Amino acid sequence: MRQIPPDYTKEDIEADHLQDQYTLMFGILGRRILGELGTDGEQALREAVRRYGADRGLRDRQKHLEAGCKINMYSAFNCGAGLPGNKRTHSIRFQSVPEVHTSQVLTCPMAEIWDRYDCFDIGRIYCEEFHFAYYNTYAFGKAKVNLATTLTERGTEYCSFHVLLNPADLSEEEKARCFEEYDEKPEEADLSQFQRISAQEGYRFLYLRLYYYMAVTLQEYLGEQGKETLIHGLHELAGVVRDYIREEEQTPDLCYLENNYPAKMDTSQDPNWMVYQEGSARELLQTEFCDRLMKELQI
Amino acid sequence: MYSYSEIPFQNQQDCLSSLFLTLGSQIMKVMGRKGETVIRKAVQKFGVSLGEETREKLKQEGKRQSLKELAEQKDLFLDPRFRIMPIRTRQQELWAEVHTCPIADYMKEREGTGIGLMFCEEFCHAFFKGYTDGKAQANLSKVLMGPFDNHCRFSIYYRPANLEADKREQVFDQETTGEEADLPDRKLLHNTKWLQKLYLRLYASLYEEAEALGGKEGICAIALGLRTLAETQRKDLEKWASARRMPCDAAFIEDNYPVQLDEEKNVFSSYLNKEEETLFRENFLKRF
Numbered sequence: 001m002r003q004i005p006p007d008y009t010k011e012d013i014e015a016d017h018l019q020d021q022y023t024l025m026f027g028i029l030g031r032r033i034l035g036e037l038g039t040d041g042e043q044a045l046r047e048a049v050r051r052y053g054a055d056r057g058l059r060d061r062q063k064h065l066e067a068g069c070k071i072n073m074y075s076a077f078n079c080g081a082g083l084p085g086n087k088r089t090h091s092i093r094f095q096s097v098p099e100v101h102t103s104q105v106l107t108c109p110m111a112e113i114w115d116r117y118d119c120f121d122i123g124r125i126y127c128e129e130f131h132f133a134y135y136n137t138y139a140f141g142k143a144k145v146n147l148a149t150t151l152t153e154r155g156t157e158y159c160s161f162h163v164l165l166n167p168a169d170l171s172e173e174e175k176a177r178c179f180e181e182y183d184e185k186p187e188e189a190d191l192s193q194f195q196r197i198s199a200q201e202g203y204r205f206l207y208l209r210l211y212y213y214m215a216v217t218l219q220e221y222l223g224e225q226g227k228e229t230l231i232h233g234l235h236e237l238a239g240v241v242r243d244y245i246r247e248e249e250q251t252p253d254l255c256y257l258e259n260n261y262p263a264k265m266d267t268s269q270d271p272n273w274m275v276y277q278e279g280s281a282r283e284l285l286q287t288e289f290c291d292r293l294m295k296e297l298q299i
Numbered sequence: 300m301y302s303y304s305e306i307p308f309q310n311q312q313d314c315l316s317s318l319f320l321t322l323g324s325q326i327m328k329v330m331g332r333k334g335e336t337v338i339r340k341a342v343q344k345f346g347v348s349l350g351e352e353t354r355e356k357l358k359q360e361g362k363r364q365s366l367k368e369l370a371e372q373k374d375l376f377l378d379p380r381f382r383i384m385p386i387r388t389r390q391q392e393l394w395a396e397v398h399t400c401p402i403a404d405y406m407k408e409r410e411g412t413g414i415g416l417m418f419c420e421e422f423c424h425a426f427f428k429g430y431t432d433g434k435a436q437a438n439l440s441k442v443l444m445g446p447f448d449n450h451c452r453f454s455i456y457y458r459p460a461n462l463e464a465d466k467r468e469q470v471f472d473q474e475t476t477g478e479e480a481d482l483p484d485r486k487l488l489h490n491t492k493w494l495q496k497l498y499l500r501l502y503a504s505l506y507e508e509a510e511a512l513g514g515k516e517g518i519c520a521i522a523l524g525l526r527t528l529a530e531t532q533r534k535d536l537e538k539w540a541s542a543r544r545m546p547c548d549a550a551f552i553e554d555n556y557p558v559q560l561d562e563e564k565n566v567f568s569s570y571l572n573k574e575e576e577t578l579f580r581e582n583f584l585k586r587f
Binding site for chain 2: 039040102128144148162166167168169
């Protein structure tokens, strides 16, 4: 069992577990996909991450528009709608204004988990594809994303973000939506909508979508072979998660899973699945992972 | 750098930096906020076309077109004042740091980093978009031209998995894994014809975008810029010649200015259309 920092609350511990499991899901499934399907599998995996990034970018943009936020780099990095917070990620910010955000991420628990579980190169794929898709979709396809170093590369010491959105690249309508100085009647943004969500709620929705797009693109690109690999991956994941949980909790029960695992064990109880229904993704997660995990943990 | 043989190459590079700064400044002055769109789009088009041509050239030479083949090219121009540290030079990954940049130095001395940043922010992405048909990812997270950084950091990624299966073999040698980068090695690349191409093509791109977005006003901005440029570059050449106790004559200009002005060589028609050439002659050459 890892050491818990002295200032940690029960919620902090749960948030760490949730993030680790979300990260691990991608790493273990991704490793299986590349191992069994080679470059074709990698193609599907990269596309999955891009779709996931685009999904998140689109939703966050919509949330910001509804709240009256301008769609720019200041909003993207400061106005909520992002990842649930966690104490293990440390960063330094150099500038964060509407046209440019420059910062470095100095520690990243996701990179550490991928390294610990021997899927560092899978994490690399995530970093490479996700941020481009997310910020570009968020900013009407017009952001310039620069992420020249990441902690998912050996020998680098920080992730280096330099993300730009320039009015010169935008249409007149986009300019007004992105920058106050181009809007004849700018509204006051209602930031109260962006209360910090619970780690359970946040990571559950992230996990669902990332897994979903992996399941869908695998089958879309590789048919039955992709589906078989997904099933193998889910079986492997169940074993890895079982071991992780047993390290952390002597007698895990359903309540423990509800608070520490980012997927409901009865997936039919999660209303977020209503929008994500292709490729039997939910059913496969249920039968090949959730049911297995419950059995392995004797719950 | 600054050796007998290298100084002319440095001067030629400064002429290119001067072209971009002078025309860019005039465009901003005349066209206001629209001017930035002109400059950025000009650099984007310039970068994309250069990238596409580079890829086609490698294809015609019977070479693959991964990042490794790009890095191995020798018939380019690189100002000796650049200090570049290659970190990774592989088919799929090209990482490098730039520790000194004569373009950034030029712009900083003349309070031109705002214009300079437009080039840095646009060119890298545009070039690799053209070189890889939009399939590679270009990252420039640290920029010497900017206020925070003491180096540029480029990381380019080009993945076989992001290409269709039938294109992968054309671009990548999939039998071998990528090789580690060589030790940092400063090569003297002095193909001045390449720099001449950059100079005239950049001018043409600025002209075309200024006209497209600004019509006559845009063309006038370019014309005003060329007149200022003629004065600036004439003074620079005289200063450089004087510093070396040489006459600023045709021979000196031929070595220290990036465009061949000998009419017999007729370089303009290779890179400029009729209107662009006329404007250049009337507003720059006549005064230069």
